[in-house]
Amino acid sequence: MFGLRKWSTPFLRPAGPFMVGGAVVFYLVAKMQGAMIDSDEYRNDPRNPAAGK
Incomplete structure (x- = not known):
């Protein structure tokens, strides 16, 4: 049964x-986030995790 x-x-x-x-939305959001982190406006922001490079 x-x-x-x-x-x-x-x-x-x-x-x-x-x-x-x-999966497509997850990939695109990750790409947008990476592009925003590397933008000129937030490049020297101390809260940026990529600023220490």
């Missing part, structure tokens, strides 16, 4: 576009 069913509920196929979209 319990356990694996003959027709299992699909998970990856309907959730696949959301996983891909999440």
Whole structure:
């Protein structure tokens, strides 16, 4: 009665576009953050983690 069913509920196929979209958004936000850290406006800010280089 319990356990694996003959027709299992699909998970990856309907959730696949959301996983891909999440990965793309994560990548783009990381790229934007890196570009903002290296910008001229915040290059000498003491709160900038890349300022010590």
